[in-house]
Amino acid sequence: MQTPYLGDDSFSFEESVIGALRQAASDQRMLYEELRDEFERQEDAGLQMMLRLASVAEFRNDESAAHIVRIGCLAEELARLAGWSSSWCTAIRMAAPLHDIGKLAIADATLLKPGPLTEAERVAVNRHCEVGAHLLSGSTSPVLKLAAEIARTHHEHFDGSGYPQGLQGREIPLSGRIVALVDFFDVLAMDRCYRPRYGDDQIFDMIVSRSGRQFDPTLVDLLIANAPHFRATRDHIGNKPVGVDILRRYQSLPR
Numbered sequence: 001m002q003t004p005y006l007g008d009d010s011f012s013f014e015e016s017v018i019g020a021l022r023q024a025a026s027d028q029r030m031l032y033e034e035l036r037d038e039f040e041r042q043e044d045a046g047l048q049m050m051l052r053l054a055s056v057a058e059f060r061n062d063e064s065a066a067h068i069v070r071i072g073c074l075a076e077e078l079a080r081l082a083g084w085s086s087s088w089c090t091a092i093r094m095a096a097p098l099h100d101i102g103k104l105a106i107a108d109a110t111l112l113k114p115g116p117l118t119e120a121e122r123v124a125v126n127r128h129c130e131v132g133a134h135l136l137s138g139s140t141s142p143v144l145k146l147a148a149e150i151a152r153t154h155h156e157h158f159d160g161s162g163y164p165q166g167l168q169g170r171e172i173p174l175s176g177r178i179v180a181l182v183d184f185f186d187v188l189a190m191d192r193c194y195r196p197r198y199g200d201d202q203i204f205d206m207i208v209s210r211s212g213r214q215f216d217p218t219l220v221d222l223l224i225a226n227a228p229h230f231r232a233t234r235d236h237i238g239n240k241p242v243g244v245d246i247l248r249r250y251q252s253l254p255r
């Protein structure tokens, strides 16, 4: 029996099915991109508010607030050198600036005190880790979840002598180990009410002397091996205004 001639109709039927599938895939992609953009807009609005709070929390004025933007970018640089994925590096850049948001709960008289703190004041200051983690917890945003982890763990020491939990070594999440180091690096280069800024050579010496005690020695090695890059990144960001846009648009300097 002769095979019926299906002619151009069957060809165009196949073509139209493929075309319809392509259209459906393209519609799905557009919908996904719209949802992703909307999610990012919502997340940015929340982050913008959190960044404002974090800058007030740590410094009570705007002039030192760029520190929190620098911490985000420096944390990303260290995460990249440690070999972490691009998406995780971006997440830590957005999350790290919120590390000290719990300082909102510390009274001005204590936070801005030029002299040494009493025991009670020290306890109040140390609570900022748990307060910050509490403020940032409960969100579905991956950035805010990471920020909560950082807030809770950025004062833990590699040898277990830190607070609030006395975690040791790799018990401390990598995010907390990274932020502990870049926070120390950046804040020592700033004038504070209780001391003038340190010079870079002195800062690097202090970091090396704390390797394995306060800081993860692998991360210290990476930072010291790339010291000019970290100094250039810190100085490049300088005193840029605090904002989600600055953090989102950040591009690494060439190494």
Ligand SMILES: [Fe+2]
Binding pocket: 099, 100, 128, 154, 155
């Ligand atoms: Fe802190």
Ligand SMILES: [Fe+2]
Binding pocket: 058, 067, 071, 099, 100, 183, 187
């Ligand atoms: Fe800080």
